[in-house]
Amino acid sequence: xxxxxxxxxxxxxxxxxxxxxxxxxxxxxxxxxxxxxxxxxxxxxxxxxxxxxxxxxxxxxxxxxxxxxxxxxxxxxxxxxxxxxxxxxxxxxxxxxxxxxxxxxxxxxxxxxxxxxxxxxxxxxxxxxxxxxxxxxxxxxxxxxxxxxxxxxxxxxxxxxxxxxxxxxxxxxxxxxxxxxxxx
Numbered sequence: 001x002x003x004x005x006x007x008x009x010x011x012x013x014x015x016x017x018x019x020x021x022x023x024x025x026x027x028x029x030x031x032x033x034x035x036x037x038x039x040x041x042x043x044x045x046x047x048x049x050x051x052x053x054x055x056x057x058x059x060x061x062x063x064x065x066x067x068x069x070x071x072x073x074x075x076x077x078x079x080x081x082x083x084x085x086x087x088x089x090x091x092x093x094x095x096x097x098x099x100x101x102x103x104x105x106x107x108x109x110x111x112x113x114x115x116x117x118x119x120x121x122x123x124x125x126x127x128x129x130x131x132x133x134x135x136x137x138x139x140x141x142x143x144x145x146x147x148x149x150x151x152x153x154x155x156x157x158x159x160x161x162x163x164x165x166x167x168x169x170x171x172x173x174x175x176x177x178x179x180x181x182x183x184x
Contacts, residue, residue, distance in 0.1 A: 014109040021103055022047045022061065034110055036083030047108075052081045052135065052178050061103075064094060068102035077113055079135055079178050087135045087178075089113045089128055122164050130157045131177050134170070 009016065009026070015034035018026040023046055027039035035042070035050060042049070051057040060078055067074045073095050080090045091111045096102035113128065123131060133143040140154040147154070158170060165176045 012109070014111045017042070017047070017108045017110075019047055019103070019106045019108060031110075034082075034112060035080070041083075050080050052079050052087045055175075056178050065102050068094060068096045068106070069099050072099075080110065087132065089132055123161060127157050127161050127164075130154055131161065134158070134174055135177055 010028050012028050012030060015031040016028040017024050017031065024042045024044065027037075027042040029039060031042060032038050037049075048054070048057045051060070056079065060076070064074050064076070073093060075091070075093050077089060077091050079087050080092075081087050089112070091113050092108060094106050094108040097105040097107075129147060130143055133146060138146070140151040140158070143154045144151040158173070161177075162169070162173050165173060167173050167176050
């Protein structure tokens, strides 16, 4: 039976991590396809490694900790970072083994969101695709080339995202997207 449990964990369809105090104790095989690191490279590391920045790590961590005290399974969408530095939009689900102290021991799963607008997101599928490029530092021209559209189309979507997230400019938009606040 123990072998079946280990087999189920190792080959789960989503990247799965077991964390203790936000340190990765175990990672399944899927993490390499999703994040680019092998399980052995991640084990023993802080989960901070998978966040685009320190602020994301702190803000999302605090929000998840509070929510996990109130609910059995926490769910959100957020940006996370791969080994190659690429920032991706991810669906995350976590459960705490002790809801009084959610970070003591928790299990998290991660799945890249492929251009779909989730129920918690205010961004359209196209806006999410453009947001992925924005947080990775692409210009409007570069995004337009990658998405086979005009730079003006990219600018219109960026303006819509600025309006939806209630920020003043593109720099604030990127900051807001990375922190996950107002983006889903």
